Amino acid sequence: MSLAFAQTETDTRSRIMETAERLFREIGYQKTTVADIARTLKMSPANVYRFFDSKKAINEAVAERLMRHVEATIAGIAAGPGTAEARLREMILVMHRMNEGLYTSDQRMHEMVETAMNESWQVVEGHIHRKCAIFEGVVREGIGTGEFAPGDPHTVSHCVQLCMMRYFHPLLLVQCGGTPGPSIEELTDFVMRAVKTPA
Amino acid sequence: MSLAFAQTETDTRSRIMETAERLFREIGYQKTTVADIARTLKMSPANVYRFFDSKKAINEAVAERLMRHVEATIAGIAAGPGTAEARLREMILVMHRMNEGLYTSDQRMHEMVETAMNESWQVVEGHIHRKCAIFEGVVREGIGTGEFAPGDPHTVSHCVQLCMMRYFHPLLLVQCGGTPGPSIEELTDFVMRAVKTPA
Structure with a gap:
């Protein structure tokens, strides 16, 4: 060829x-x-x-491209300047805004993403795996320099992401949207205290 | 009558x-x-x-009774002996186990609960409201005695529950079940550090 x-x-x-x-x-x-x-x-x-x-294969390719765009943006912040905390906070905010843009602002895109989540979970799984690795890298760095409390970077970064689920997860963004509760900034402040406090 | x-x-x-x-x-x-x-x-x-x-009205009554049973159990722990931290940890564990029992162990009950979530959101909302008040009471107590860091009990208790969502929320219990990640104990340890650390 x-x-x-x-x-x-x-x-x-x-x-x-x-x-x-x-x-x-x-x-x-x-x-x-x-x-x-x-x-x-x-x-x-x-x-x-x-x-x-199949149309499913096209959807998978489209969904994966959208997700890789989110990952590349997050990875750019992770590799950028600033303290580990500042980068982690920025990654959380940008992750939230991009997911919100994809899943809640655009009802038709939500339909596409939901189909991918139901029918092509391995695509979503790949995305989760890659974004977890990016979060883990920044947490590892923060622990290494002593900016964050000692701990296992894998567990700590996973905890951070689970705690932020309400602001990341497509279904929760829709279900919790409009309900009262802590803002993303308040929740991030709370989570950062856990990240910086020794066990 | x-x-x-x-x-x-x-x-x-x-x-x-x-x-x-x-x-x-x-x-x-x-x-x-x-x-x-x-x-x-x-x-x-x-x-x-x-x-x-209607059958929907029967489902609402059944769902509400199941939820009130969870609330009564949590309220019993909240009113019981022990430090605020010990009670909060126990409430988290029991909440998780009861939800898991309702939503994941029993596929047919999951169908009933899902119907209530989709068709009778006000029933679920009432439950969320009541369980939030119970969590807030224990957090308020812990802040009052100085066991927890100073803060707004409403915001702090809300943050705790959002952070634990992966182990509470019916849909996430199903979706995250079997995927690797921090155990409920590891996540609770992480969250308790945030609760006990001043801003």
């Missing part, structure tokens, strides 16, 4: 994903068919099926 | 709820009809409808 040909294949794959994402946003995941995606791209459904063997 | 008659009315109401709960457990919420409940009780469906105007 020549390099130029491989490039075209990658482009076509990307174009299918972009078009699918746009149609999922515009008309909803359930209502979008592979035929709609093909028609919009002026190609045959058979050609779409050369790249993705 | 005579006292004896009122007593009989209350008894009949209780018997309908008990029978409904048993049928929900045995054959599932969706499959149980008001006619099934009436037949089991050897009464007419019309008589059941004198007490509850």
Whole structure:
């Protein structure tokens, strides 16, 4: 396979994903068919099926790309300047805002994400695994420099994320949205006290 | 209305709820009809409808009774002996175990609870409100005696419950069940550090 040909294949794959994402946003995941995606791209459904063997596979690729974008943003903050605490707080806030944008502001995207959560859990699992590793890195650093209390970075970073679930988890963002309770800043302050206090 | 008659009315109401709960457990919420409940009780469906105007109303009464049982157990621990920390830890553990028993051990009860969560949110909301008040009381006491760090009891107790959500919330108990992560004891240790550390 020549390099130029491989490039075209990658482009076509990307174009299918972009078009699918746009149609999922515009008309909803359930209502979008592979035929709609093909028609919009002026190609045959058979050609779409050369790249993705089902609509589910397209959804998985779209969902994974959205999640990888969140991870890249979080990883950028983790690798940036500032104390471990400042970066962790920023990661929490950005994670929340991006998830909220994906799952609650846009009802049609929520439908797509919910489908991925129900039908393609391994995609969500991969995302959880990668974002956990990024959180763990910053916690490990903070423990290493003595900024955070001594502890197992894996357990501590996991605890932080479980504590913030109400502001991260798609279903909770919808279910808890509008109910009274601590703000994300108040909850983060509370959690940071646990991170900085020795057992 | 005579006292004896009122007593009989209350008894009949209780018997309908008990029978409904048993049928929900045995054959599932969706499959149980008001006619099934009436037949089991050897009464007419019309008589059941004198007490509850729909199956939904029966489900709400059954769900509320189960939730009030959880609340009474938690309130018993809150009012019992021991430090505020010891009681709070026990309340967390018992809350978790009772919810797990209701929602994950018994698939048919989960169906009933899920229906209540989707169709009768005000019942769930009442439960959340009452259990929050019990948690807040113990946190207020701990702050008052200096056992816990100074803070607003309402916010602190709310933070504790949000942090423990993974071990309390019906949907998360199912979704996170079997995934690796901190145990309820590890998470509680983490949260107690936040409760005891001044801002």
